[in-house]
Structures are given as C-alpha cells and as structure tokens.
Amino acid sequence: MAGQPRRRDVIAGSCTLGIWYSYLLVLAVVLSACTTEASSNRQSSTEASNRLSQQLTTRWLTNEQLAAWMTEYTHRCSNISRKFSIGSSSQGRKLWVLEISDKPGQQEPEPNFKYIANMHGDETSGRMLLPMLAEWLCDSWQGGDQRAARIVKDMHLYLMPTMNPGRIENPASIAAANLLMSSKVLVPCSSVCAIAVPRNVTLAHQDGSPAGVCRNSIPTADGFALHQRENGNGVDLNRNFPDGHVLCTPDEDHCDVSMLQKTDGVQPEVAAVMRWIEGANAKSPTDVVHFTASANLHEGSVVANYPYDAYSRTSRAKIDALAAASQQASTMQRPDVGPGVAAINAQQRVVSAQGAASVSPDDATFKFMAHTYANAHRTMHDSTEFPGGITNGAAWYEILGGMQDWNYIAAKCMEITLELSNTKYPPASTLPQLWDDNRDALIALAVSSALGGVTGTVTSTAARRNAGAAETPLPATISVQGISWKTTAHLPFGFYARPLAPGQYTITASYGGYASVSKAVTVPADGSGARLDFKLRPLK
DSSP, X not given: OTTSOOOOSSOTTOOHHHHHHHHHHHHHHHHHHHHHHHHHHHHHHHHHHHHHTTSTTXXXXXXXXXXXXXXXXXXXXXXXXXXXXXXXXXXXXXXXXXXXXXXXXXXXXXXXXXXXXXXXXXOOHHHHHHHHHHHHHHHHTTTTOHHHHHHXXXXXXXXXXXXXXXXXXXXXXXXXXXXXXXXXXXXXXXXXXXXXXXXXXXXXXXXXXXXXXXXXXXXXXXXXXXXXXXXXXXOOGGGOSOOHHHHSSSBTTBOOGGGGSOOTTSOHHHHHHHHHHHTTTOSSGGGOOOEEEEEEEEOSEEEEEESOSSOOHHHHHHHHHHHHHHHXXXXXXXXXXXXXXXXXXXXXXXXXXXXXXXXXXXXXXXXHHHHHHHXXXXXXXXXSSSGGXXXXXXXXXXXXXXXHHHHHHHSOOEEEEEEXXXXXXXXXXXXXXXXXXHXXXXXXXXXXXXXXXXXXXXXXXXXXXXXXXXXXXXXOEEEETTEEEEEEOBTTTTEEEEOOOSXXXXXXXXXXXXXXXXXXXXXXXTSOOEEOOEEEOBOO
C-alpha cells in the first residue's frame, strides 16, 4: 500500500542464492551510482575549473579550488607554466607551486625569483594576488607589455599561493566567515563551532566562551576569533626556521650554513620549503633551482619589511647591556620596586631596542628592494607610520626563526617581507582593490630584484689552449667590495645573479686553483641591469 514501508526482500530463512543475488544486485546499483557520480563530479570539476580564472577578484578560493585553478592555468597557458608540489603540510595537504617561464622546468642561465604567500593562516591576500599575477602574465607577455615579456623570457618566476593550506578548509567556511565578518553579528562560540565551520576555521566570542570549544582561534578587532595564524600543529611557521642569529658563530658573516639547513625538528611546511630552496629534492646538483631573490606576503599592516628581522649577537650584547643599565637606573629611582624589576628584563631589552635597526651587509640593496615595492604600490609609499612605506624588521619588532633572514643567511637568497593589508582575511569585495594596489609593485619587485642588478657567467680560460674546446663553467664565489655577504655562480652554466642598488661597484670572481679577477661595474638606475662575465685563468 502506498505510503507504507515495504517488507524486506531478504528475510531470515531465505535461500543462500537469494541472498547472493540481492547482494550482487545492490552492489551493481552502488557501482553504477558511483560511476555516474564520479563522471558528474569530473564534469562539474572541469566546468568549475574553467570558471575559476574569472573568479579570482570576486571570491576566496579554497585549497582544492586553488589547485584546480593551477591545473587549468597550466592547460590554458601550457607554453609558459608548470605545476608541481614541493611536499605536504602537517595535515597532509599538497604544497603547490606554479613556475612561469618560456622554458618551464628547464635549467637556463637566468635568475630565479619566488613569491610565497599565506604562511600565516589568517593572512590570506597573497592566496589570490599570486594567481592574479599569473593571469596577468599569461594575458600580457605576448601583448606588448615589456615587463611581462622580461619576466617570461629572461627569468623564472615561482608562485606559491599558500604555504599553510591547513587554515582554509572549504567554501562553506569561507562564506560563513565573510558573512559574519561583514555583518559583525556576535555569534556565541558554541553555536558556531558546533555546526558547519570546521575546527581550523572557527568563529567565537572574543572571550572564548564556552571554554575549550574554540581554543584554536585568535581574537580579531571585530570581536570574533577568526582563523588561526599557526599550522595544523599549532606552530607559527615564521618562527620555525633555523635561526642564523642564534646558531651562527662567531656571527652571521662567518657561518657554517649547513647548521641552518637541517630540517630536524621543524614543521613539515618549513621542511618542504627548505628542501625546495636547498635543492634537496633535485635529481642532480645541476637541477637545483638557485633563487636570486624573493618575497613573502603577509597582512596586518601595509609596509615593505627588510632584513634583519632579529639582532645579531653583537647588537644583542649591546642591547642587553643597555637593558641592564636601564634596569639598574630604574631600581635606583624606584627602590620600592626591588627585585621585581628583574622580571621585566626581557621587556626592557625590547623597549630599549625599539626603533634600532638590525643592519645586514646588504642594507642599501634591501632598502632599494623595499622602496621599489613601496613606490610602485598605490598607497604604501604614503604611509604615515613607516617613512617611505618601508621598515627594518628588527626596528619594527624582533622575531627569531623567520623565513626572511633564513633565506639571506642560509640560502643566499635576498628576501623581503610584504605586509599588504591592514585587515587580516579581508572581505572578498576588497580583492579588486587589493590587486589594483599591488599589481605594479609585484611586477616591479620581481623584475628589479632578478634582472636589475648584475648578472653574468664565470668560465675557465683553459679551453683556449685547445682549439674548438668549449669553455668550462666554474662555480665561483662572487663578492662585492665593501659587502661581506657573498653569493655563488652555479653549474651547469657558471651563471650568477647579484641584486644590487643602482651605483658603482667592484665585483670579484674567485675559485680554487684559479687567479681571481676583479672588475668595476655600474648598475643603472633604469632597472635594465648590468652584464659582467668573468674568465678565470688556471694558476698552473
């Protein structure tokens, strides 16, 4: 009778044949349904991927959508792009990178530049800005834009939209977060955490009630706890790199960098980035990608931050001495405070150091890189908080274990940090403006840092003794007079790229068993860069 439950087709006592027949019938139906659903999902996924490139300025993409966009991009712009993974996050999610070049995946005597975004889970602008940059390059490099043509033809650009993919989970989470942020309706922690918003994208009252339900959240200015800065293990990735300011002896300029290349004890995301930069996953030494310069993208302010982020041992000793003197003076002036003053010694050191820069050997070039970004940004250079829109990292606030300083000291890559929005995880409606603000700056920094300094090759003159023999590339050390930091020419081409601010320099190429050669060079202010090749003569 209609509306009444049907009797079971198989009841106790049915014959074995009937049971197996029913089982096979159900299995066939399930398999058919799965096949149909899988086909439908593939079709739906393909249709969604084809639309993702048109949605970069209108919505936040999830991790799965970012990966799908990257796949779609490498199909549509296959002649200039390559998608690959450098490893997995603490939650097992792939860490995807997009390479852009006219010869992706091939070694060339050209500089390599990288952008890494979203290493903090609640700082998301870069997740969308880097795909927008890729789309602009695909559309512009053959359309007459010389900046795009230089990036594609003369260098290799690597884009990593998210280093911390564990902190953006699904479309429902993003939609809920955007809705609640825009409406500013205070929703009790229990009512939100108990429903669709996953553990890693939680919303809560600022007071965190009820206790424990939303313990992985952090408070934001609008009264909510939204997203988490740390990775899936609760670790801040920008405090997790081996720190040269602590590990190098006697100082950063005289450091056994192998101490800074060990991945023991670091988080999976940090280990993956370190192995990628160090070339640990390369098939051979000549397949290693040596990065000339880079930037990592953050939120929380609008400023270009340059090294050092922490104080050197020498500077730290001076600061500690100043803090001790301040402590003693404070105790003398306030005898009633007594021993309690010692408890604020750490704070005194920070307060005493506030505003004091931690100067790297390449301070002039780092300032030039930061100014390049700030000046090309729509508003950054007009900052009232940071003169010119730039700041020394330690002068702003000191951090240890940062990716920026690790790149410079351990990987010989000149990296700066870009803070791109005062609001963390801003509403999707602001994405078009974010792109307009940062487009020219993202382009200018990559071109200037990779191609605006000095590039060249180092080879041996020994080949001249044998008519017709090819010149032998040399992995020579490249040093600049007056600057203690050195870089290296890399095989298989003996190619080097040295970012430098405009000006006059004397550069030396040296390699064991060969006579060193020094040459004068002028780095032009127009960003065109200078070419300086070296040919070294064997000593015997």
